[in-house]
Amino acid sequence: MEFRESEEQRALRAAVAALAARYGHRYLVEKATAGQPTTELWTEAGKLGYLGVAVPTEYGGGGAGITELSIVCEELAAGGCPLLLLVVSPAIAATVIAKSGTDEQKRTWLPGFADGSLKMSFAITEPDAGSNFHRLTTTARRDGDGWRLSGSKVFISGVDESDATLVVARMEDTRTGKLQPALFVVPTDTPGMEFHPIPMALVSPERQFSVHFDEARLPSDALVGGEDAALAALFAGLNPERITVAAYCCGIGRYAVRKGIEYANSRSVWDTTLGAHQALAHPLARAHMEVDLARLAVSRAAWAYDQDDPTAGESANIAKYTAAESAFDAVNTAIQVHGGNGMTAEYGVGPLLGAVRAAQIAPVSREMILNFVAQHTLGLQRSY
Structure with missing residues (x-):
């Protein structure tokens, strides 16, 4: 290996x-x-x-x-x-x-x-659907040689700086008459599309938006991959999303640990540096090890995805879970090492707290990852 x-x-x-x-x-x-x-x-x-x-x-x-x-x-x-x-x-x-x-x-x-x-944003989350994909209500119906898109999305990142949005909707399957998932590329200046910023506690240059489609007219080629793509088009992006979020978390975790180490080595109390005290040294060491283990999980998941390995889905979920948890612990530890300075903008760790906390919720919550592993890895009965 x-x-x-x-x-x-x-x-x-x-x-x-x-x-x-x-x-x-x-x-x-x-x-x-x-x-x-x-x-x-x-x-x-x-x-x-x-x-x-x-x-x-x-x-x-x-x-x-x-x-x-x-x-x-x-x-x-x-x-x-x-x-x-x-x-x-x-x-x-x-x-x-x-x-x-x-x-x-x-x-x-x-x-x-x-x-x-x-830049292209991605719109899947809806106000009333949560993690239940089957409850998505944004719908595309045929209109001549194109489509009419209606529905609402929420917590969509960076719409204001995107050229287009990749929208997950449902459309009618001409063979069965049932609604099936489909993805549409919607330029952000499309008539009938509106978006509004959501006030957030996060310190982030990417803002969050609610997006509304009111009979937005789309050309026929807005449907990604044609009518037969359906779920394949959606799932093509979900594992890369989990893996890169995990990598993003690992990077934040590394940054936080490094800032904690620098501060612990630069401050002296009772004739020793802060880092000489196990009450701070041990949490930093633990945070480093947790982030390092998460990086291994990310590497395994990315390798599995690139090799079309059937374990890619499970590995991507595990990587996302472990990376988000380790990043949160690393940032929290770095803040504690800094004391009151950890909550200031000047020292550069406090502003990361919102980002790592959000990573435990999105793009898939830690609870839904645990559900996935319990059902698909451990063979336990589905709980929902």
Whole structure:
């Protein structure tokens, strides 16, 4: 079994880490506080090829996989610049179109993903559906040679800075007459589409929105992959979403532990540094080990996905669970090491608390992951 990354992967990790170091966490907080997107960092990462590392080469991408995209997510976060839209746009939307899109959709959208000139948000969550996919009510009905889309979505990240939104809806199956899941690419300037910001406690440059579709008119080619794609198109993006969120969490965890270590080594009490006291040293050591174990889980999940291994779904869920839990513990520990300074913006750990707490809820809650493992791995009776 090989645990070492390839030379190319190590070079990618080092290059992305260097990019993140040039911007740093202060840049992210300043952007978030001002309500501005991280345009400069996103643009530079796109030009350097990091955002399109997993896009097929024939469309201008790097031709690598979710393993490499996870490296990008982790290293930006480890440098204090966690970008949620990396998960939404390159990991979900680009993967869905690359795997399930028509040839024309690939030609239209993938080059923009490859160079970072395109951002696409992802809209699945609805106000009354929660984690129950079967209760989604956003519906697309045929209208001549196109579609009419109606319904509402909530907690949709970065719609305001996206060129289009990948919307999960339901449409009528012409063979059975039943409603089946389908994905549609909806440009954000489509008439009949409105979005409004949701006030959040999170300190993040990516804002959250409620989105409403009122008979929004879509062309026939808005349907991703055609009528036969259905669930395959949706599931193409869900495991990459979990894996890259996990990588994002691992990066935040590494950043938090590093900040805790720096502070513990720089402050003295009773003629010793803070780090000499086991009450702080042990929690930092534990947080480091938990994050390191989560990184192994992410690597395994990304490998399984890239190899089309049947364990990819289980591994992706485990990686997401362990990474979110370890990141929360790491940030909480770093705050405690800093004492009151941990809750200030200046020291750079307090603002991360909301992000890691949200990662325990979305894109899939830890409770639903435990349900999945209990049912599919342990063979226990389904509880819901």
